[in-house]
Amino acid sequence: MSRKRLAVLGAGAVGGSVVELAAEYGHDVVAFADSSSAVVDADGLDAAAVLDRKETEGVVGDGDPDDALAAEYDVLVEATPTTLGDAEPGISHVEAALARDRDVVLANKGPVAERYADVRALERGSDGRVLFEATVGGAIPVLSTLADYGPAHVTAARGILNGTANFILSRMTTEGLGYEHVLAEAQDLGVAEADPAFDVEGTDAALKCVILANVLSEARAEDPADAREFTLDDASVEGIKEIPGSALELAGEGGRTVRLIGEATPDGVRVGPRLVPKNGSLAVGGTRNVVQLEHVHCGQLNLSGRGAGGPETAAAVLADVGRLS
Amino acid sequence: MSDPAELDASEVDREGGELDPVETDGVAVEHDEAEARQETDGGERPKPHTIRLELIDEPGQLLNALQPIADNGGNLLSIFHERGNITPRGRIPVEVDLECPPDRFPAIVDALREEGINVIQADAERYGEELELLLIGHLVDTDLSDTLSRIEESTTASLADFSLSAPEGSDEVSSARVRLATRSNGAESALETVREIAAEKDLMVIEPLTEGSA
Numbered sequence: 311m312s313r314k315r316l317a318v319l320g321a322g323a324v325g326g327s328v329v330e331l332a333a334e335y336g337h338d339v340v341a342f343a344d345s346s347s348a349v350v351d352a353d354g355l356d357a358a359a360v361l362d363r364k365e366t367e368g369v370v371g372d373g374d375p376d377d378a379l380a381a382e383y384d385v386l387v388e389a390t391p392t393t394l395g396d397a398e399p400g401i402s403h404v405e406a407a408l409a410r411d412r413d414v415v416l417a418n419k420g421p422v423a424e425r426y427a428d429v430r431a432l433e434r435g436s437d438g439r440v441l442f443e444a445t446v447g448g449a450i451p452v453l454s455t456l457a458d459y460g461p462a463h464v465t466a467a468r469g470i471l472n473g474t475a476n477f478i479l480s481r482m483t484t485e486g487l488g489y490e491h492v493l494a495e496a497q498d499l500g501v502a503e504a505d506p507a508f509d510v511e512g513t514d515a516a517l518k519c520v521i522l523a524n525v526l527s528e529a530r531a532e533d534p535a536d537a538r539e540f541t542l543d544d545a546s547v548e549g550i551k552e553i554p555g556s557a558l559e560l561a562g563e564g565g566r567t568v569r570l571i572g573e574a575t576p577d578g579v580r581v582g583p584r585l586v587p588k589n590g591s592l593a594v595g596g597t598r599n600v601v602q603l604e605h606v607h608c609g610q611l612n613l614s615g616r617g618a619g620g621p622e623t624a625a626a627v628l629a630d631v632g633r634l635s
Numbered sequence: 636m637s638d639p640a641e642l643d644a645s646e647v648d649r650e651g652g653e654l655d656p657v658e659t660d661g662v663a664v665e666h667d668e669a670e671a672r673q674e675t676d677g678g679e680r681p682k683p684h685t686i687r688l689e690l691i692d693e694p695g696q697l698l699n700a701l702q703p704i705a706d707n708g709g710n711l712l713s714i715f716h717e718r719g720n721i722t723p724r725g726r727i728p729v730e731v732d733l734e735c736p737p738d739r740f741p742a743i744v745d746a747l748r749e750e751g752i753n754v755i756q757a758d759a760e761r762y763g764e765e766l767e768l769l770l771i772g773h774l775v776d777t778d779l780s781d782t783l784s785r786i787e788e789s790t791t792a793s794l795a796d797f798s799l800s801a802p803e804g805s806d807e808v809s810s811a812r813v814r815l816a817t818r819s820n821g822a823e824s825a826l827e828t829v830r831e832i833a834a835e836k837d838l839m840v841i842e843p844l845t846e847g848s849a
Contacts, residue, residue: 468844552839557810558798561841563798564767564812565722571844584844585767592844627696 314631315354317378319403320389323416324444327624328387329357335628340368343378345390350381370427379406385631389417392517394542396426404429408436416442417623423517426524427539432563433579441630445544447471449622450615452601453525454629459605461529461553461600466604468573471518473597474502474509475570476552479583480595483558483567489551502507511582513570519581520545522574532574540559540579546584561585567593611629654811677724681734683712686744687756689796703746709735718733726753753796756816766792766822767830772838775805783813785832790825794819 314337318325321344332339338354349360349371353459364370379386386407388400397420404421407414416422421429422442433440446452456464470476474496481492493510496502508514523540531537550570561568565583569592571584586592591612594600599617602610616622686704690696697716704711712732720728735743743759755765774782779799786792792815801809817825826842833840 548839552771552808554802554808554810554842555772556802557771557841560798560800560810560812561769564814566767566843568769568841573844576845583841585769585841 312635313337314384314634315340316387316631317381317383318389319343319375319378320387320391320418321370322389322391323620324573324623324627325387325389326361326364327418328389328627329355331621331624331628333357335632337628337631338419338610340383340597341378341381343373343375344370345375347371348373348375348378352376352382354546355590359633368421368446371479376444377445379403383412385413385634387415387612387627387631389418389591389627392419392423394420394424394513397421398583401425401428404440406434407442408438412414413435413438413634414440414628415444415634417444417627419517419521422524422600423520424541425586426528426541427537429502430528441633443630444519444623444626446521447599447601447613448473448615448617448619449615449626450599450601450617451626451629452522452603454609454633455613456522456525456603459603459608461525463559463604463606464526464529465575466575467519467522467526467601468571469571469592469601470569470594470599470603471473471476471515471601471617472509472512472570473599474506475515476599477501477597478510479550479553479558479568479570482553483562486555486559486597488555489553497620510551512547512570512572515570516542516545516547516579516581519572519574523576523579526574526576538576545579545581547580550583565589567574569593640828644670648737656741674689678738681710682737682740683732683734684709684740684743684757686731686733686747686754688729688731688747689722689753689755692721692725692727696727699730699750700747701731701750703752704731704743707735707740707743707746709733709743716841728755748793752815755795765795766817766825768813768815768826769840769841770811770813770833771841772808772833772836774799774811774838775801777836777838779811782832782836782838786813786815786825786829789832790815790817790828791821792825 316332316337316339318328318339329339329342340352340354341350342355344359347369349355350373360370388403390400400418400420404414422445429440443453478498493502520540520542528534529535558568565588566585567588568583569586572581592600594614597620598614600614602612605611688700690700710733712734715730717728737789744754747754783794795816796814815825829840
């Protein structure tokens with residue numbers, strides 16, 4: 311595996327962890343930017359010093375964010391916050407890297423969920439590649455498994471792709487507590503954000519399913535450029551806020567439980583609370599995620615693990631970097 | 636093997652046991668037809684059926700469940716009382732094998748249901764699929780019995796089990812668990828109907844995840 315020079319955009323939990331862990335994986339971070347600042351060092355950054363400065367001063371360096379994009383790097387790691395609609399500025403970052411024939415590794419879901427066809431078109435016009443393992447299921451190797459086993463042989467991908475919603479539902483079920491109570495607890499624990507809408511309304515899970523549907527659809531098109539493209543608007547999405555504790559209790563009577571399940575097929579995306587067997591492979595507890603691939607030759611493949619978190623997601627990003635030989 | 640007469644002959648031979656297997660011409664076919672006619676004319680032969688029940692764990696429940704079978708012309712072949720396999724709700728699954736003329740079978744199932752016995756399955760073909768779902772919303776205000784009867788009327792499904800939970804009182808949001816028994820391949824159309832009725836009454840439906848069919 312060759313040593314890569316990384317430019318990391320985004321200094322949240324994921325971007326920060328990539329900077330922290332890159333050396334451990336044999337790579338150098340030569341540029342790092344958050345939304346207002348940047349630091350560039352062709353010899354490789356001092357990760358500890360940069361992260362300390364971000365922590366104490368709120369900036370990563372004295373440079374302009376665009377400096378990182380202009381630096382001499384091999385792989386652009388795009389870990390800025392996911393944006394809906396036009397997926398900016400993520401998509402522009404992807405475009406800038408591909409225009410220079412550099413590779414891109416995405417942790418930001420926006421470009422591949424909202425503008426998949428554009429990303430692929432840009433990639434076709436470049437010597438650079440785009441990988442995005444980290445966008446679906448955090449640490450869980452969903453997309454690389456899909457790629458290895460052939461997305462054309464996978465008829466559906468379904469599972470639990472949001473740890474916050476899963477934590478709330480599983481805790482409501484086991485403790486018999488109401489939604490508001492468990493949400494407050496999740497916020498105290500740092501499992502849910504102050505504004506939990508993105509998670510509990512199913513948007514986050516839907517974005518991941520949209521990405522999966524795009525991959526499944528593309529694998530079936532004769533010409534990838536003609537593949538049916540999915541965006542969040544194409545997904546049917548229902549959240550978990552309206553589910554009372556009594557419903558979870560009733561589900562248990564029948565040996566089942568309720569989970570926020572996302573389903574992706576080459577023809578569509580659906581996210582909503584569903585009844586699943588209480589002891590089945592999809593009824594994971596806590597913040598765990600699980601993805602079940604329906605494969606024509608293998609039957610069901612279940613992949614589960616941590617679906618979020620800085621080091622977890624950074625490990626998926628760095629696995630992608632390793633795939634870019 | 637592709638000669639239809641030969642296939643007929645071997646079938647008759649298997650059932651009757653008296654035909655010469657070499658006899659593969661019209662004689663065997665005629666015999667077969669004659670036998671079929673005879674069955675229809677003289678009342679059909681009893682056929683085996685399997686019914687799965689869930690009984691409450693109380694004295695006399697098994698007897699209550701068997702009485703309607705006998706009353707309606709069913710001949711019990713075996714009873715498997717699965718005491719070791721109690722359901723999460725404390726019910727005992729019972730599998731009953733019986734024999735009766737085909738036309739009496741629906742009457743037996745109806746009689747069991749009238750007695751309030753929970754029939755989970757009555758022959759694999761007849762109620763091949765089960766559909767369990769949750770309904771959430773103002774179930775009582777939106778006329779629960781109307782909801783349930785419309786589900787039964789407009790689908791091939793029958794209500795196999797139902798429970799309601801309204802911890803906040805009937806004016807607040809309540810939940811119901813509904814189990815429908817449908818004919819094979821009838822689950823999807825039943826679900827479609829439930830969705831329509833729920834949308835009309837502003838109820839939330841939590842559907843089962845059907846693995847392998849997505």
